[in-house]
Amino acid sequence: GAVVSQHPSWVICKSGTSVKIECRSLDFQATTMFWYRQFPKQSLMLMATSNEGSKATYEQGVEKDKFLINHASLTLSTLTVTSAHPEDSSFYICSAHSGGRAEAFFGQGTRLTVV
């Protein structure tokens, strides 16, 4: 149980376009999901907290207009990278908590490359 799935696993897009990444909790409901970003050979950095039915909470330094988060249902959160640039190339990972537990379950991540 407690499986989190991300789609797509990897994506290549042209500079200036937008890319949507989906994060789904497959066997549990998640009122809160989290989006992380991981640069090569670096750690995961929390970008934002996605709250079902309300606005996301962004960490300091993360542009909310660039990284649009929508949490329309208890099993789906989406991250849209708008007007992507090469510096947005990174590994994006989502996580969710099951049943209010502090343990987080992670998606497999999405490798975004902007050319």
Add this chain to the structure above:
Amino acid sequence: AQSVSQHNHHVILSEAASLELGCNYSYGGTVNLFWYVQYPGQHLQLLLKYFSGDPLVKGIKGFEAEFIKSKFSFNLRKPSVQWSDTAEYFCAGGPGGGADGLTFGKGTHLIIQP
């Protein structure tokens, strides 16, 4: 500010050697601590966690960690490593008492030589 630091970025060991990966945290209040492992091409998986109680926690695959409050540490240990333990290991912390986003250490790349 909350932070998690891992001392070793790259560790190379031979099979059957003992392992200890360092992790220190800095939090204002109570803290939940975790060790995650990421095998090549796979999801992050939880190895073990500490919320409260017995400071020595045992996880999967023979791993254990000890929460030492006085040292703000949560080091990961395994008495005898295997080749299959080759992976990236992340220490992470979050505020105690709830489900919140985590602060991760930079990770330790562990290579086990057969």
